[in-house]
Amino acid sequence: MPHESRTAKSVQDPFQRDVLPIPDIKPVGLTTYDAKDPDTSYPPIVPLRPPAGAPNVLVILVDDVGFGASSAFGGPCNTPNFERIANEGLKYRRFHTTALCSPTRSALLTGRNHHSVGMGNIAELATSAPGNNSIWPNTAAPLAKILKLNGYSTAQIGKCHEVPTWETSPMGPYRQWPTGMGFEYFYGFIGGETNQYFPALYEGTTPVEPATTPDEGYYLNDDLADHATKWIRQQKSLMPDKPFFTYYAPGATHAPHHVPPEWADKYAGKFDQGWDALREQTFTRQKELGVIPADSILTERSPGIPSWDEIDENMRPVLARQMEIYAGFLENTDHQVGKVLDTLEDLGILDETLIFVIIGDNGASAEGSLQGTFNEMITLGGYGHIETPEFMSSRIDLFGGPEAYNHYAVGWAHAMDTPYQWTKQVASHFGGTRNGTIVRWPQGFSANNETRSQFHHVIDVAPTILEAAGIPAPTFVEGVMQQPFEGVSMLYSFDDAAAPERHETQYFEMFGNRGIYHKGWTAVTKHRTPWETGVDATMPAFDADVWELYDTSVDWTQAKDISAEHPDRLHELQRLWLIEAVKYNVIPLDDRFAERGLPELAGRPSLVSGTKQLLFGGMGRLTEGSVLSMKNRSYSITAEVTVPSEGAEGVVVAQGGLTGGHSLYAKDGVLTYCYNFFGVEHYFTRATKPLEPGTYQVRMEFAYDGGGIGKGGNVTLFLGGSPVGTGRIEQTEAFLFSADETCDVGNEFGSPVTTDYTQTAFTGSVAWVQLELGLDSHNHLISAEERLKVMMGIQ
Structure with a gap:
């Protein structure tokens, strides 16, 4: 097994890696007066490198993509490069995120639950509570820092969204920017979203402007892939013996849904049937691919989402175009991933590189309103009435281009989460948290073109990478004792499809939407609906929330609530959720509105x-x-x-x-x-x-x-x-x-x-x-x- 070979090689490792930085040890021996003395002898300088056999690591995190979007998992958006990786690797069909951006990224990069590192929500809604203050504690050194201090080259390309909002100005401090968290190189953007044609970019901590304009063909997705390939080539040119850790996180497919028209036009007419029929078609393909069991049940359309038949006929062409653009956006993103893969292949290092492709940092986004929007700032600003069918139709040819800032309708988001209920932000249900994930590493495991059904979570990625590299979890980093990783390594499952799962318990929480997974059972309660944020939206008391119970060993999609049949099991899981919530700083629950929006009231x-x-x-x-x-x-x-x-x-x-x-x-x-x-x-x-x-x-x-x-x-x-x-x-x-x-x-x-x-x-x-x-x-x-x-x- 790969992890056994790592252990064997670590015995010969000259470095003691449990304390970081690795202490510099002065040689002990005879000190001569004259360097020409025959007894003068010092050991050669040994550059710091990871243990022998440590792989290059490429982690690809795509943004706002639901389980049912990519063709690799049965979706309607063509992603041939994701399929290529899957055919040569493993599909994890029960891999989970946190249901929201900043929290997922923080959990991924630290190996700890998002509340454990202060990112219980997005950075913009931080409070002074430990689980929601957006400050990664120094007791949870991030993966990039651990790898860098063990001899890896490190780079982050793309989206960050992990910086406390009060540290985002040109004056920093840059403690929690990528370069402060262990990445030697960063090129990308800091916030939650950016314009694909006019991005707000940084190289390191310095603002930089795109080299060309949209009229000259500039497009951020291209730019990020080019920077990723350039950095990898340079790293292998100058330090071929040193493995790299590259975190490639394009802003796609987060709004605004921008893509050159030739990509969207590939899908012309392919979504005219609407989102209800699309869910049925995706569900059938998912069964054929084996990414869901053959006896799975397609969940009902989540409450509040209109059926396609209810949509005004004048709006249907606009809504269909929204989905065409999104599909083209995701296919273009897959194309950019292909450029990075081609670079690895050209350098002859593809098979020795451990690749994770996490297709979405949460479920598909339902933040574009029930009808979608040409300029999301209009809807968010309270002027949605401006976007009449006539307004939208008059701009249909501009959607996806530099003049637009568009987002698709909630119905499409729900279809992209097929076969599950709900969407992004809803951490209680798999529609918000289950994201198709692919792992490829031919030199590390022999299985290929297989699926894995063990339950896993984004906090498992960091421990997996460290075990694959033969690097221990450090006890001290920069003089600070470290809290244990809260994820478990996935390495045990690489070559053993039948291996009992090791991640047996996992809590979920976002905006009061709560859930617990334990040995196949899930107890969940939805507290808040993402698209219901108007002045009439009221939040129930947390204790008034209605809990549901699912046995996912027989009900893969959480389609049949059996809480009435098993009240004792439900109560047991509710207690377990509370225990986990206390353990990981989830308490106090916080669904406040004005207080979290205003720094002076939130305490940030x-x-x-x-x-x-x-x-x-x-x-x-x-x-x-x-x-x-x-x-x-x-x-x-x-x-x-x-x-x-x-x-x-x-x-x-x-x-x-x-x-x-x-x-x-x-x-x-x-x-x-x-x-x-x-x-x-x-x-x-x-x-x-x-x-x-x-x-x-x-x-x-x-x-x-x-x-x-x-x-x-x-x-x-x-x-x-x-x-x-x-x-x-x-x-x-x-x-x-x-x-x-x-x-x-x-x-x-x-x-x-x-x-x-x-x-x-x-x-x-x-x-x-x-x-x-x-x-x-x-x-x-x-x-x-x-x-x-x-x-x-x-x-």
């Missing part, structure tokens, strides 16, 4: 406070959370600029992008302010005279109408203290311009707030910009439910 630090903020020229890529929020109130923007003799052109300061935002800039030498309302309306105010050469202050003032949130107001522009133009904004955005667009001084990065300018860099100089808020804030009128809806929609 905030990046910005007060009513004034001074920014300086050259500052850029400032996240929306690191800049004063100027929504639902009056405000002013004042800047000191130097205008050259040839006149001014370009951005003084801009925030947001095509999904919404505002910009103060010079166009044809004239000071201009543009407010972009969700990309639907652009309101312009222009000065009546041009900017003269010299150094002076320019200013815009916005006088808010009041009377609620998202209202309009009047704009006045000033040059050197004198008014030079007025304008009107009829309505404003109440919550958030974007998930990933930023604030930039003297330039604009990402997508443009307006196409009124093509010159973004200010031709003169911007010394500083001061943002100042008025006293008429109406933010108190924002409901708790509305806050949470926006937070959750962009994670």
Whole structure:
């Protein structure tokens, strides 16, 4: 067995690896006066390497993909490279995640349950409670750090979303960024989602801009795969004897669902039958593939999701196009994975590389509303009524492109989780937590093109990799005693399909949705429905939640609730859930809305406070959370600029992008302010005279109408203290311009707030910009439910 050979080789290992960093031991022996003395002898310097035979490791984590999406697990989206890996490896058909992004990634990279490392929810909803503070404790050193300190080269490419929100500004601290957690190289994005055409990227901790534009063919999925292959080639060129750990986590297929049209067009007409028929078709294929047993039952459509027959006929073409785009997005992602695999094959290291492909960090996303959306910020911002059938139909050809920020309807998400109930966020049921996973390692096990049915969880990946590499779980890391791994290695199952499962008990919890798995039985209760986040949404008391019971040894899909027949077993599992919850910091349960949305009430630090903020020229890529929020109130923007003799052109300061935002800039030498309302309306105010050469202050003032949130107001522009133009904004955005667009001084990065300018860099100089808020804030009128809806929609 592979793990037996690891143990045998570790006996000859010259390094003691239970304390990290491995202590430097000074040689003991004769010290001579003259190096030419024949008795002068020192052992040669031995570079730190992992134990002999330790494999390269490639972990691929795809985003927001349900169990029933990929063709490798019977889904409608063609993923030939996933199938290729599966044909040469193993499919794990009972592998589980946490039902949400940040928690799954934290559990994957630490080998501990998500509450044990403070990530009980997404980082944006952190509280001061230990299980939800978003801070990985130093008693749980992440896998990348352990591998690096044992001689591995390490790189993370793609999505992070593991950084506490108050540590995401250019000032860090970078303790929990990838480079602080053991990855020697990072290229990707920090937040929960980013634009595939205008991404907010970092290389290490430095913001970087794409080398080309969407018009020139730029696409993030391509870019990430190219960086992954480039890093692997360089690593093997310069250190061929040193194994690597590459964590490749594309932002796909998280919203926005962006993909070049040729990928979506492959699926033209293939989803016209709707999501109900699609579930039936997928279910049949899954049985044929053996990824579910032949006697499995297709669960009913989850409550609240309309049948396809109920959909307005005018909306059906739009909804079908949403799914075509998603399918093309996933196929393109598979294509990028293929490029990385081809690189390994070209280098002759494919078979010696341990590969994990986890197809989804949770179930498919139901955060796009019941009808889907062209610009998710419209729906999240409370203006879903704008997206009428006529509005959506008029933009059907723009879906998936740079002008859109789209997400599919809940019905498609549920179909992508076939054959299970519910979706992402619902940790109680397998629709939120069961994700098809593939393992390939020809030099480590002989089985291929087989399925494995042992229950496993994402916390099992780290212990598996360490056992495969012959590296012990460290007792101390950087002087801190470590808490044990909470996952179990999967290595025992690689060559033994019949091996008794070793991960016998696992709790689940997210937003109060709770479940427990124990030796084939599951007890579950759904507390909250992902798409019910409006002002009328109310949460029941936790003790009022109704628990269900399933014997998954005979009911694979959790289709038949048998709690009434086995009340004693249900009570036993409920008690076990509570015991596990106490053990792993799940308690106190927290389904609060307003408190988790507001840092001061949640108990987490905030990046910005007060009513004034001074920014300086050259500052850029400032996240929306690191800049004063100027929504639902009056405000002013004042800047000191130097205008050259040839006149001014370009951005003084801009925030947001095509999904919404505002910009103060010079166009044809004239000071201009543009407010972009969700990309639907652009309101312009222009000065009546041009900017003269010299150094002076320019200013815009916005006088808010009041009377609620998202209202309009009047704009006045000033040059050197004198008014030079007025304008009107009829309505404003109440919550958030974007998930990933930023604030930039003297330039604009990402997508443009307006196409009124093509010159973004200010031709003169911007010394500083001061943002100042008025006293008429109406933010108190924002409901708790509305806050949470926006937070959750962009994670």
